[in-house]
Amino acid sequence: MTTRITIDPITRLEGHGRIDIFLNDQGAVENACFQIPELRGFEQFCVGRMAEEMPVITNRICGVCPEAHHIAASKALDGVFGAEPTPAAKKLRELLYMTFFVTDHTTHFYALGGPDFIVGPDAPPSERNILGVARKVGLEVAGDVIACRKRNHEIITFLGGKSIHPVAGVPGGWSRAITTEERTQIEDAARKNIEFARFSLALFEKIVLKNPAYLEMVTSDTYLHRTYSMGTVDAYNRTNFYDGLIRVVDPEGKEFVKYHPSEYREHIAERVESWTYLKYPYLKKVGWKGLTDGMESGIYTATPLSRLNVSEGLATPLANAEYQRMYETFGCKKITDARYEPIHHRMATHWARLIELLYAAERMLELALDPEITSPETRNIPDPARFAGEGIGSVEAPRGTLTHHYVTDERGVLTKVNMIVGTTNNYAPISMSIKRAAEKLITSAAPEEAVLNRIEMAFRLYDPCFSCATHFLPGKMPLTVSLRDSQGGLLREMRRKA
Amino acid sequence: MTAGTVIIGMGNPLLSDDGVGIAVAHAVAECLRHRMDLTVTELHTGGIRLMEAMAGFKRAVVVDAMLSGAAPGTVRRFDPKDFVTTKNTFSSHDTDFATAYDLGRMAGVPLPEQVSFWGIEAREFDCFGERFTTEVAAALPGAVHRIVAEIKEWEAAA
Numbered sequence: 250m251t252t253r254i255t256i257d258p259i260t261r262l263e264g265h266g267r268i269d270i271f272l273n274d275q276g277a278v279e280n281a282c283f284q285i286p287e288l289r290g291f292e293q294f295c296v297g298r299m300a301e302e303m304p305v306i307t308n309r310i311c312g313v314c315p316e317a318h319h320i321a322a323s324k325a326l327d328g329v330f331g332a333e334p335t336p337a338a339k340k341l342r343e344l345l346y347m348t349f350f351v352t353d354h355t356t357h358f359y360a361l362g363g364p365d366f367i368v369g370p371d372a373p374p375s376e377r378n379i380l381g382v383a384r385k386v387g388l389e390v391a392g393d394v395i396a397c398r399k400r401n402h403e404i405i406t407f408l409g410g411k412s413i414h415p416v417a418g419v420p421g422g423w424s425r426a427i428t429t430e431e432r433t434q435i436e437d438a439a440r441k442n443i444e445f446a447r448f449s450l451a452l453f454e455k456i457v458l459k460n461p462a463y464l465e466m467v468t469s470d471t472y473l474h475r476t477y478s479m480g481t482v483d484a485y486n487r488t489n490f491y492d493g494l495i496r497v498v499d500p501e502g503k504e505f506v507k508y509h510p511s512e513y514r515e516h517i518a519e520r521v522e523s524w525t526y527l528k529y530p531y532l533k534k535v536g537w538k539g540l541t542d543g544m545e546s547g548i549y550t551a552t553p554l555s556r557l558n559v560s561e562g563l564a565t566p567l568a569n570a571e572y573q574r575m576y577e578t579f580g581c582k583k584i585t586d587a588r589y590e591p592i593h594h595r596m597a598t599h600w601a602r603l604i605e606l607l608y609a610a611e612r613m614l615e616l617a618l619d620p621e622i623t624s625p626e627t628r629n630i631p632d633p634a635r636f637a638g639e640g641i642g643s644v645e646a647p648r649g650t651l652t653h654h655y656v657t658d659e660r661g662v663l664t665k666v667n668m669i670v671g672t673t674n675n676y677a678p679i680s681m682s683i684k685r686a687a688e689k690l691i692t693s694a695a696p697e698e699a700v701l702n703r704i705e706m707a708f709r710l711y712d713p714c715f716s717c718a719t720h721f722l723p724g725k726m727p728l729t730v731s732l733r734d735s736q737g738g739l740l741r742e743m744r745r746k747a
Numbered sequence: 748m749t750a751g752t753v754i755i756g757m758g759n760p761l762l763s764d765d766g767v768g769i770a771v772a773h774a775v776a777e778c779l780r781h782r783m784d785l786t787v788t789e790l791h792t793g794g795i796r797l798m799e800a801m802a803g804f805k806r807a808v809v810v811d812a813m814l815s816g817a818a819p820g821t822v823r824r825f826d827p828k829d830f831v832t833t834k835n836t837f838s839s840h841d842t843d844f845a846t847a848y849d850l851g852r853m854a855g856v857p858l859p860e861q862v863s864f865w866g867i868e869a870r871e872f873d874c875f876g877e878r879f880t881t882e883v884a885a886a887l888p889g890a891v892h893r894i895v896a897e898i899k900e901w902e903a904a905a
């Protein structure tokens with residue numbers, strides 16, 4: 250007989266996978282917060298090191314999005330060393346980044362977000378996973394997901410100089426040019442990615458949009474929060490993941506502010522609440538009004554959906570057509586020639602993610618076809634006379650705007666490091682969605698597993714990234730939901746073990 | 748068709764004891780370098796990535812930090828059949844190893860016939876640092892010795 254040994258990595262990680270829901274004296278939900286594990290000592294670890302190490306240090310902070318950290322760090326170094334990358338270098342960086350976006354968004358949809366829709370929100374946890382998706386959609390989809398990851402990982406490996414943790418980003422550019430054979434391989438992969446993205450959108454339409462129950466889940470007001478939206482835009486105010494200005498629109502869709510990433514401190518502040526250790530970022534010029542939405546509340550969102558909300562259409566044709574279709578499905582009116590009123594239904598984030606997947610695939614093809622992409626001019630060597638000693642680099646990570654900020658002494662030794670990671674931006678909206686889900690469920694007679702999953706769905710749509718060991722699998726995450734009274738006393742606890 | 752042996756070290760070398768799996772994997776490869784063709788892979792996150800990392804190999808050894816509540820430095824070996832997860836063998840962004848393995852099978856990925864997992868109990872795992880704690884550093888040679896012995900046994904039986 251075999252003894253099954255369960256090793257639960259969570260048991261010793263106190264405060265991880267914990268949700269606290271606070272009730273007021275009338276028994277209504279007052280606040281909700283999700284305890285997100287944080288790694289300690291990062292700034293201390295970096296200070297005293299040479300700044301140029303940062304692209305290879307920061308890409309190890311997180312196993313999920315090393316490419317996002319690598320690119321943001323490289324851009325921050327451009328600033329520190331006063332070295333503007335060559336046009337070919339910028340294109341190579343963006344090309345690597347689009348390839349990464351394709352794999353990341355694909356994996357999220359098929360492994361994390363999709364199971365709730367494709368297998369069903371109330372299916373048993375053992376079926377609500379990527380295997381359940383394959384059984385429902387057709388076994389060949391399993392092969393398609395694996396093949397998509399494989400062809401893109403191969404490109405990331407030669408483009409980035411190393412598998413998983415890229416090393417090619419340097420101040421002023423990229424350390425490696427690509428050959429014409431490699432360019433052909435990238436073009437071929439990009440074409441396959443476009444087809445796969447279209448297939449995924451068609452699947453979403455067939456299974457979700459054409460099923461009244463699921464369509465209701467996407468368009469219902471359970472997870473509706475009218476917050477400000479944030480995203481990076483190009484010179485034409487269209488979404489760009491690699492570079493641009495940060496644009497924020499208000500809940501009605503009017504541009505609130507557009508600023509250079511280096512000015513983030515003028516626009517973003519952090520709020521500490523007594524009932525949680527999380528720091529909630531908010532728009533400084535609107536102000537903090539608590540976990541509430543609307544024009545007067547400075548809470549903003551930085552997700553695939555918010556990026557589309559700030560964008561004047563999308564820069565590639567197929568993705569732009571899908572963008573229009575999504576806003577028209579929601580009955581949004583056009584507020585400019587290309588842009589619609591924002592969508593605030595958070596479940597639509599899954600749809601927006603697939604539209605971004607198509608955009609990334611199309612942009613990857615554009616870059617692969619750019620004659621300059623095989624140029625050997627991939628770097629401007631930093632000129633000591635232009636050394637600045639401070640740099641801020643920003644990209645759109647799949648899960649929100651990512652900012653790296655470094656300050657060095659005159660030798661280039663780090664004296665200060667600050668980062669705002671994608672997920673952090675969304676702490677307040679995530680808490681609001683959990684709170685909303687709790688309000689709907691708290692008095693319901695739904696079984697415990699169903700309650701836990703509906704709450705999980707609320708944060709899963711944000712695709713939050715936990716840099717260390719927190720399970721995040723549909724129906725499998727060890728989760729403790731505690732209902733507390735206004736004094737913090739425990740009223741009820743719901744628990745799911747791994 | 749599958750061939751050869753891969754040793755996969757998992758974890759983050761910048762997060763104190765979390766990097767022990769990677770250090771053990773390299774040390775094992777160093778011991779066996781002269782007698783066999785052994786591939787070493789470093790992986791930061793598991794799930795589908797871990798399944799992909801062992802694709803094409805006949806045998807795979809996975810070494811990772813674990814947080815089971817045992818004394819820091821404790822070394823344990825697991826078979827896939829009685830294995831749920833060590834610290835990094837799942838991915839917070841996709842799935843656990845068991846699901847990823849089934850997915851690979853379903854997709855026709857050539858997967859190893861023999862897989863073993865080794866866990867080394869960590870003490871410090873959420874603070875940045877490049878050194879192991881005393882107990883974990885002391886456990887390293889023993890873990891290397893046991894894994895080398897297992898790979899030699901596999902080789903002898905083949």
